[in-house]
Amino acid sequence: MSDARDHRGIALIVASALFMQNLDSAVLATALPAMARDLNEDPARLGAAITSYLVALTVFIPFSAWIADRFGAKRVFMLAILVFVASSVLCGRAQSLGELVGFRILQGVGGAMMVPVGRLLLLRGVAKKDMLSAMAWLTMPALLGPVMGPPLGGVLTDLFSWRAVFWINVPIGLIGFVLVAWKIPAVAPTRPGPPDLVGLALTGATLALVMFGIETVGRHVVPGWMSGAALALGVCAGVLAVRHMRGRARPAVDLSLFRIATFRDPAVAGSIFRTGAGAVPFLIPVMLQIGFGMSASQSGFVSFATALGAFAMKPLVRPLLKVTGFRAALMGNGVVAAAGIAALALLTPAWPAAGIFLLLAAGGLARSLQFTALNTLAFADVPTERMSAATALYGTLQQLTPALGVVLATTTLEASLALSGRGALAVADFSWGFVAAAVVVLASVPLHARLAPDAGAEVSGHRR
Template sequence: MEHLDSTILNTAIPAMAQSLHVAPLALRSVSTSYMLALAVFIPISGWMADRFGTRRVFFAAVGLFALGSLVCGLSLNVQMLVAARILQGMGGAMMTPVGRVALVRTFPRSDLLRTMNYVIVPALVGPMVGPLIGGLIVHWLHWRIIFFLNLPLAIFGLWLVHRTMPNYLESDTPPLDRTGFLLFGAGIALLSYALQVFGEHTMATAPLSLLTALSLLLLALYGWHSRRVENPVLALWLLRARTLQVSVIAGGVSRLGIGGMPFLLPLLYQIGLGFTPWEAGLLMMPNAVAAILMKISSGRVLARLGHRTTLISNTAIVGLTIGCFSLVGPGVSVWALAALSFVQGFFISLQFTSINSLVYAEVEDRDAAKASSIASTAQQLTFSFGTALAALLAGWFLSGLDQTNPAQILPALHRVFLTMGILTILSSLCYLRLRPSDGSNISGHGQGRRQ
């Protein structure tokens, strides 16, 4: 539901702007408000799960997302739509982290990888069909239907949660670290907003620099505060576990290139190559199909190679696929683009599976919610960094060029893809800190030889 909503919405922005009598740029806040709500509320998802129980929190999250969807569909103006998207973001912030906590505490580590893949595969259907469904709805129906589609899905989801989801909770959960929540929430929200407006080039350098400095100051104050309280909102001490630390820090570095692709590919397809939005959306479908296929086989890959070898080699391959887009020109075959999209989706999917499963390799069940909050917050932030980095490189290489002329745009975009690809390849070195046995309790790597 969450993945379908986000991918469908992108195709409907022009129609929504026309219906609400505003410029398409004015709807930037519709996307920004959702992302800011995610950034603010993901950090407390772990505490919520421990305090109120995984089933209760997940049930409330789905209900809140559905309520936000209903209000979105009924919105009469941009302000009402933004408020509804914040409601959606509050619900969405709890879904993935709390869902992962329930999985970690239900299944043994040896079954975790297979179970996570089983759960994630249906979610990948959203990115696969979302752009096409969104285009069809906007063309034949009304954009409000996009949000109303979430309601039957939410009702079915609430029924499933009530019937099947366990309600794990901690009876001795400490009170919420309100000061830490305010410091970190304000800092992460300001930083996320600064990264988004940086990517859109809609704010002058001076106020943007001031906003970024303020966000970093708040985050630094949170770091100081977290060392002086017993139960901070984000338990940064968990990063002492090497596998979690590598997953968060090295995973964040290697996700920068991946995070820039949603920003760069529309520029390449629609401006550089002249494809229509729905044609560009279709070219993304092989990526999602490959992601589903990889989820089915990723367990066998990790069992055979282990997390260390997989992440070092796979990160380099992902970087190569990003760099390959620097070879895409006007005469390229659509089938070649679809093949490249498929290959990239295959290896990006393996990257995410490897990083996300490594989070829980050394974490005790009682700390699973805290680790999930850290990992989800870091993932959300690094994708924003990836978009900002791609925007910075694009602005640099496109500076002084006629941005309506594909003959000038394409060479500049090629340099961006090549730079992002090289940075991703270099980031594979970050995984050298892993040991060959790290994550073997999840992947089963080496167990057959020991037996």
């Protein structure tokens, strides 16, 4: 077992990949209105540039556990960084929404292998008592991406073009690649046996079909029957996938992990929370630019308050969880997070920038505590030999839900716009988007009551 300094070093290096991925998502959200103008697309439809990437992540993450075991986690992690960087360059050269979506899917393939395998490199060697600390070291540098992303994306878009927001991944990725090769010890490949190809195919088909149906329904992008057929086929594929994987010793997705209460709660209740919270990063920069008339740079410097609040919360998570425990923190803070999102519906162009900044920062504090608690609790009681399967399954859910959040946001915007009879988005449409997101976040709170009061105590240090 490595010492604490080794865990901190590995966590910081792995976090370079999380930093790159989070920076990419943050700068893209700020650049969406400029992309829409350049590609002659409606801003709401540009949500496909975000969801296509996230759907690709969810489809390919289940492969990551088997590939990491078969070829070695370090080797797979390094290759994934290169794929992510190369596809970022291609995204920056896209000439249409179709090309952009295609290159974002390729980028998602790299991300699918990069983030969960990087987390696996860390979690396989950390003791239970050090897990909360290790996860904090892993996520704190990664939060620099959302902190820097909105203002950086705005400045790059205004000074150069939206294409520059993809090219900044090149130096970051190459530096991360060198550090991984130099500092992280190799993990020997194992013999995991043949992959569950049928299970992987059914799981991938389920995710792709369901997300395609949700993303396109009611948008007149494809014929209506096609969206309905995709949803129906996706549900059927999901039923077949569950039936198939229940009878296998090494399934593509280890559903027996849901028998572990401290994994089930972050997976189920956490997915509902992340869906609602995932709508917020999409709504804020688009509202500030389209609804409030800000430039990309202005909206970036205001909206980065959310990530700044999240970053400020990280040092406080450990002492808070030690006092309250996971269950009380997740229930109480879940209500606070929902209220913070609902309060965003009150924003109007008349608000001073400082008031908007403070409200966004407060919301970032609450959501950061919830995310860190969920992500740590998920692995608190998972045996070491099942960590690969757990990181793959949890990573799939973790990436699917932000895509659902973007779909929730865009669907609410389009429904509000259709009901209003207006021809263009207005501030009122975004207000309804925040209300819908808050309701979804609040729906996750009662589910945490099923946790034991001392759930995850070995990790949090909480004692009744």
